[in-house]
Amino acid sequence: MMRAASNIESRLASRRAFLRASVAVGGGLLLDFSIPGVIANARAEPAASAPALNAFVKVSSDGIVTIISKNPEIGQGIKTMLPMLIAEELDVDWSSVRIEQALSDPARYGMQFAGGSRATPMNWDALRRVGAAARQMLVTAAAQTWSVPSAQCATESGKVIHVPTKRSLSYGRLASKAAAVAPPDLASLPLKDPQDFKIIGKSHAGVDSPLVVTGQPLFGIDVTVPGMLYAVFAKSPVFGGTAQRANLEAIKAQPGIRDAFIVRGGGVFNGLASGVAVVANNWWLANKARDMLEVVWDEGATAAQSTEGFARQAMQLSAQAPAANVASEGDVLQALAASAKQLEAAYSYPFLSHATLEPQNCTAHFHDGKVEIWAPTQNPDAGRKIVAKTLGITDADITIHMIRCGGGFGRRLMNDYMVEAAWISKQVGAPVKLLWNRQDDVQHDFYRPAGFHFFKAGLDGAGKLQAFKDHFVSFGENGKAASSADLSANEFPAKFVANLELGMSLLPLGVPTGPLRAPGSNALAYVFQSFIDEIAHAAGQDPLQYRLALLGERRVVGAFDTGRMIDVLTLVREKSAWGKRTPGKGSGMGVAFYYSHLGYFAEVVHATVGAGGRITVDKVWVVGDVGSQIINPTSAENQVQGAALDGIGEALGQAITLNNGRVVQSNFDDFLLLRMNQAPPVEVHFLKTDHPPTGLGEPALPPVVPALCNAIFAATGVRIRSLPIDTKLLA
Amino acid sequence: VQYTIQVNGKAHGLEADPQMPLLWVLRDVLDLKGTKFGCGKSFCGACTVHLNGVATRSCVTPISAVGAASVTTIEAVAATPTGRAVQSAWLAVDVVQCGYCQAGQIMSASALLAKKPKPTDEDIDRAMSGNICRCATYARIRAAIKQAAGMPTVDTRDKFL
Numbered sequence: 001m002m003r004a005a006s007n008i009e010s011r012l013a014s015r016r017a018f019l020r021a022s023v024a025v026g027g028g029l030l031l032d033f034s035i036p037g038v039i040a041n042a043r044a045e046p047a048a049s050a051p052a053l054n055a056f057v058k059v060s061s062d063g064i065v066t067i068i069s070k071n072p073e074i075g076q077g078i079k080t081m082l083p084m085l086i087a088e089e090l091d092v093d094w095s096s097v098r099i100e101q102a103l104s105d106p107a108r109y110g111m112q113f114a115g116g117s118r119a120t121p122m123n124w125d126a127l128r129r130v131g132a133a134a135r136q137m138l139v140t141a142a143a144q145t146w147s148v149p150s151a152q153c154a155t156e157s158g159k160v161i162h163v164p165t166k167r168s169l170s171y172g173r174l175a176s177k178a179a180a181v182a183p184p185d186l187a188s189l190p191l192k193d194p195q196d197f198k199i200i201g202k203s204h205a206g207v208d209s210p211l212v213v214t215g216q217p218l219f220g221i222d223v224t225v226p227g228m229l230y231a232v233f234a235k236s237p238v239f240g241g242t243a244q245r246a247n248l249e250a251i252k253a254q255p256g257i258r259d260a261f262i263v264r265g266g267g268v269f270n271g272l273a274s275g276v277a278v279v280a281n282n283w284w285l286a287n288k289a290r291d292m293l294e295v296v297w298d299e300g301a302t303a304a305q306s307t308e309g310f311a312r313q314a315m316q317l318s319a320q321a322p323a324a325n326v327a328s329e330g331d332v333l334q335a336l337a338a339s340a341k342q343l344e345a346a347y348s349y350p351f352l353s354h355a356t357l358e359p360q361n362c363t364a365h366f367h368d369g370k371v372e373i374w375a376p377t378q379n380p381d382a383g384r385k386i387v388a389k390t391l392g393i394t395d396a397d398i399t400i401h402m403i404r405c406g407g408g409f410g411r412r413l414m415n416d417y418m419v420e421a422a423w424i425s426k427q428v429g430a431p432v433k434l435l436w437n438r439q440d441d442v443q444h445d446f447y448r449p450a451g452f453h454f455f456k457a458g459l460d461g462a463g464k465l466q467a468f469k470d471h472f473v474s475f476g477e478n479g480k481a482a483s484s485a486d487l488s489a490n491e492f493p494a495k496f497v498a499n500l501e502l503g504m505s506l507l508p509l510g511v512p513t514g515p516l517r518a519p520g521s522n523a524l525a526y527v528f529q530s531f532i533d534e535i536a537h538a539a540g541q542d543p544l545q546y547r548l549a550l551l552g553e554r555r556v557v558g559a560f561d562t563g564r565m566i567d568v569l570t571l572v573r574e575k576s577a578w579g580k581r582t583p584g585k586g587s588g589m590g591v592a593f594y595y596s597h598l599g600y601f602a603e604v605v606h607a608t609v610g611a612g613g614r615i616t617v618d619k620v621w622v623v624g625d626v627g628s629q630i631i632n633p634t635s636a637e638n639q640v641q642g643a644a645l646d647g648i649g650e651a652l653g654q655a656i657t658l659n660n661g662r663v664v665q666s667n668f669d670d671f672l673l674l675r676m677n678q679a680p681p682v683e684v685h686f687l688k689t690d691h692p693p694t695g696l697g698e699p700a701l702p703p704v705v706p707a708l709c710n711a712i713f714a715a716t717g718v719r720i721r722s723l724p725i726d727t728k729l730l731a
Numbered sequence: 732v733q734y735t736i737q738v739n740g741k742a743h744g745l746e747a748d749p750q751m752p753l754l755w756v757l758r759d760v761l762d763l764k765g766t767k768f769g770c771g772k773s774f775c776g777a778c779t780v781h782l783n784g785v786a787t788r789s790c791v792t793p794i795s796a797v798g799a800a801s802v803t804t805i806e807a808v809a810a811t812p813t814g815r816a817v818q819s820a821w822l823a824v825d826v827v828q829c830g831y832c833q834a835g836q837i838m839s840a841s842a843l844l845a846k847k848p849k850p851t852d853e854d855i856d857r858a859m860s861g862n863i864c865r866c867a868t869y870a871r872i873r874a875a876i877k878q879a880a881g882m883p884t885v886d887t888r889d890k891f892l
Contacts, residue, residue, distance in 0.1 A: 215834050634825045
């Protein structure tokens with residue numbers, strides 16, 4: 001799959017070894033990395049013969065260290081970051097490290113998935129211990145060689161040094177002997193003092209980037225297997241519909257078509273759906289023939305549902321008491337009645353598609369009762385379980401190569417495309433690359449669920465929030481919210497208001513839903529932090545100061561540390577010069593904060609609304625607290641900027657709507673992703689605090705949406721109570 | 732139908748349906764996988780290549796329309812000093828997140844710089860807004876283009892610095 005980027009390497013090798021690049025984005029981050037080193041990291045030389053010190057570390061006799069990266073790479077930079085943790089404690093130079101992507105093998109590597117911004121908290125300690133263990137084995141091997149106590153040995157840059165005599169041995173020379181040393185107890189290993197870090201905390205460019213910029217095959221869509229055929233898979237436009245019959249003979253008569261057949265499917269969303277597979281000599285021919293496909297579908301029970309219908313039902317439910325209580329503190333009704341000022345607002349947000357730029361795809365080869373799979377997936381082992389069950393084979397019969405994903409955003413936590421590819425390969429008796437076209441991808445997602453919130457609030461004469469009520473009309477059945485459609489009893493301002501009631505009612509839904517980057521939070525931050533903004537304005541107080549007052553004393557409430565949030569809010573006030581600027585006519589600043597995925601983020605947006613309601617987002621300031629250590633600063637800043645812009649894209653243009661049970665949108669002309677000319681500068685600051693490091697893929701997204709809407713209110717006096725933002729309201 | 736097309740400085744003879752887009756000829760006939768499929772309708776720019784130096788969406792360019800034009804793909808963009816500078820700047824600025832769009836971005840950026848060696852931020856917006864980056868690495872794309880042009884990488888649109 002991966003090849004050496006030889007052209008660019010030879011060119012760059014002649015350049016000076018170290019290239020310092022000052023990047024004028026964010027906080028003026030200074031990158032400091034070795035370009036030739038980067039190129040070298042990208043090379044995955046076969047290291048099969050090198051002695052393995054553990055499941056993650058191999059050292060060859062020339063001192064090249066191969067580190068296995070265990071988690072799927074979806075653009076979050078994990079293939080670079082996790083090996084940095086190991087390399088740091090192993091005490092090797094990054095330039096001597098080669099990185100290999102692991103197979104999906106949880107028995108060997110532990111959990112392997114990309115989701116929930118979990119990789120950092122789950123691996124920060126564990127993988128440093130893996131590196132420290134390998135280092136200790138090398139030290140033991142050296143001590144045995146010299147017949148000296150291990151305690152007299154130190155390590156540096158891939159060498160063990162006997163301190164009293166200054167003798168040294170390279171890791172390469174020690175590797176075979178070290179591999180025979182009994183592995184130490186991981187839990188009791190000493191780890192470096194963070195102030196001695198040489199790799200962690202320094203910027204390291206993405207290890208695959210040289211392959212990306214030279215166009216090497218790298219992604220799922222690029223996989224080639226000898227004898228491979230190409231497939232498309234047409235599914236019912238109404239979710240859960242089943243294929244009854246199709247013009248298969250006409251399709252098979254088209255040029256280059258090898259097979260066309262109906263798949264009955266199993267009736268669950270995250271499994272094998274019913275549909276029609278078209279298999280051809282190349283993908284374009286398969287997709288072309290598919291355009292002529294005529295399928296009679298049994299559309300099932302949900303063919304009548306629509307976005308308008310959901311909104312109507314939500315309005316009806318809002319007039320009733322919530323079906324379930326989520327949180328209840330004090331006496332909301334009495335407090336509302338007693339309040340000096342009452343507010344009421346209805347908010348809503350749409351379904352969203354993940355729209356990974358690389359459409360869903362998977363290559364599978366079923367033969368002799370086993371299947372080999374090359375999948376861009378965020379959750380390979382979950383896919384293995386579905387494939388095993390559907391094909392009637394065992395987990396051990398399934399090999400999954402985790403291929404770099406052209407975006408994840410939560411879409412590839414589901415493995416529907418994986419089981420489709422495996423099934424089609426089994427059916428045609430050849431390796432098959434299944435690739436969805438864009439319309440398939442937009443119309444067969446696991447969507448961020450829409451939602452409706454009916455808020456009430458009551459303020460006392462001083463403007464203090466005394467009562468807060470939300471009736472959340474969401475989706476689900478039998479009292480259980482659909483995936484990513486839930487509300488917790490900890491949703492701020494729960495536990496921060498004397499009288500509060502959060503309630504939920506559920507509408508039945510025949511649409512697959514699932515996690516989209518910062519699931520739950522990406523919608524809840526919008527409605528709660530927007531309504532809190534309304535409350536602050538109703539109180540006649542500065543919205544940032546009002547939030548600080550709501551947070552109150554520095555304390556820990558459940559898992560939420562108010563002090564950390566107060567500090568990021570305070571810093572974003574300073575960095576954005578909040579309250580010190582005088583935005584021009586049509587311009588305004590908005591603020592919001594949100595705690596999700598263990599990260600504390602406060603963000604300020606400056607926006608301008610021009611003629612016809614045209615919105616220009618002028619700038620975003622982000623302050624985040626994800627603990628004591630930013631492991632890879634260049635990647636951290638990139639993630640945070642991307643997350644903030646992702647949220648702005650959602651707010652400005654994105655909605656999936658349903659009509660007659662079908663998704664209306666089909667491509668990037670009607671599902672609008674943010675583009676270069678809409679993307680504001682995003683200034684990023686991290687507040688380092690004395691807490692274990694946590695993840696960064698998600699928590700910067702949620703607050704930017706309400707910060708933008710609050711800025712638009714400041715600019716125009718128009719409150720954005722529904723997404724995406726309707727510019728007609730601003731014209 | 733038989734075609735001979737010029738790709739990355741070499742002539743390639745092949746047989747294809749006249750409607751087959753250049754994208755799929757590159758990927759599945761010539762095995763040049765660097766050019767990416769994103770939307771199939773020229774909305775996202777992932778499939779951008781150069782036709783006689785002009786940034787072109789290969790997903791809507793039928794093979795029959797290529798003729799004698801010289802096709803350059805990401806695999807050979809470094810053959811020109813501009814393309815090489817863009818590629819190096821992409822690494823130096825560490826633009827990439829998932830990377831899927833970046834071949835198309837680099838092709839659009841190098842076509843821009845070949846025509847306009849010192850682009851303004853407005854020039855960059857115009858030339859690059861047809862290329863979607865789903866990870867939204869836009870700030871770094873902008874910085875990398877300027878670095879490749881030998882310009883200060885500051886975003887002149889930022890009125891708050």
